[in-house]
Amino acid sequence: EIANRITIVDMLKDFDAIIATGSNNTSRYFDYYFGKYPNIIRKNRNSLAVLTGNESEQQLQNLNKDVFQYFGLGCRNVSKLLVPKEFDFDKLFSAFEPFRTLYDHNKYANNYDYHKGLLLLNEDTFKDTGFLLLREKESLASPMATLHYEYYHEEQTIHSVIGKHNGDLQLVVGNSAELSMPELDFGATQAPELWHYPDKLDTLAFLEDLN
Template identity: 55%
Template sequence: MSKFNSTDTVNTFSALGKILAQPDFGLMEVIETERQHNAWFTPESVMNAVKANGEMLNSTDLEQWLNKYNLTNAGNKRVGLVLAGNIPLVGFHDVLCVLATGNHALIKASSQDSRLIKYVLDKLVEIDSSYANRFSFVERLENFDAIIATGSNNTSRYFEYYFGKVPNIIRKNRNSIALLTGNETSEQLAALGHDIFDYFGLGCRNVSKLLVPEGYNFNFFFESIEHFAPIIHHHKYNNNYDYNKSIYLVNGDEHLDNGFLLLKQDERLTSPLACLFYETYTSLPVAQQHLQEQSKNLQCIVTNAVIQTNNQVVSFGQSQHPQLWDYADGVDTMEFLSRLN
């Protein structure tokens, strides 16, 4: 077992996990005040993200995860990280991977999510002071050996231009989709509501589209997600709902509306905020073929159906609770980092 794949690493990060799972006064203060910097980061959203990361950092999973890799010769590389800021702590997993492989993280945090990640890493240093020299927050990335950058399809071209000469992982836009069979229970559809509405639908693991059988009755779906109605009281979400509703009405676009979510039949995968696209299918093999064609644009698939796919499949309500080995875009970050030497 290498020094990176050690009991110390597991103990340190599982200790951090316990702090995130049961936030202390200082962390609660950050959770409560984030909305002053970013209106989307409500206390409930930030708490969800903090606890999901705490849940992920358990000793059993950490040990299983680290033991999959040969980290004997890993480490001592300077890895630049361009973090996204669409949901709270969205870049934490990349930082974790760099630190767990013994490398130095050069962190270019998003202005949308810079305070929370700093606070969490300060807590890590309190647990184990040796991590104090293992990461730096920077305004400009330079003197790096490798890059992991997350952005949009547009920024990815910029990233490829600037970072293409070093080993890199460059991520683009992805969305998640739910495959319904029509046999779902009310409880399953209620759980699906979390995949749609958690973080206001801003994450790449949020469901932006439904695949439903022909003739699907949406009444049962709407009834099952009714308890998410208070989301409409968030002013930014409400602005998006009103704007998209007015566009649909002006254009005469056929759509369904339950007062807080707009449902529209559309071939596209990325739906606007407060909207959900859907497509129908004639049989499960046809739906599976459709998912296969979209594979490179999908982060995960939410379903209880048994399907063959290259994408990660999760149960209803679980899209925003990834495990350590659920890598963004299906690219194994740890494997990439362990091979830098």
């Protein structure tokens, strides 16, 4: 049984390797204490969606799942969009509409109201659906009830943004029929296949290599 393979101890010692999961902050401590051992140390990750403006209504509705499932808090959730300069946000907002009921969730609504208040106080420019705030920003991670976006002019710009965030990026989604870089099509981020390894690290291969 699996219970016979798990031991809870007060202090870690006499081990061969470390697998640890935490935030960017905790990963620094994991690396400090365990960096000299074979390890997989996981930290914060986010996902990116690349849109061209040619997406069908169904594709945009599939993107809903990537953005809103689990309140957008998972490492596979899309936290940022890359869009062309002439992108029609109204079409996207219409596709997002079925998730308006998220605002009925008290903690989600508190986050929405809080971040909207900050944006208004700071006189920042943003787009507002009434339940989701979109802000043009370079950073990949976005708080709950917000979504960052950035404009691109050519495909090379997309590759540049992906390269800049490579260490913090879990995956890229988009229309693989139009673009070369998406790893998954819209709507598939929360349904990984067995070979879609977190952080692109095969844990079983890591364990096998210890022998």
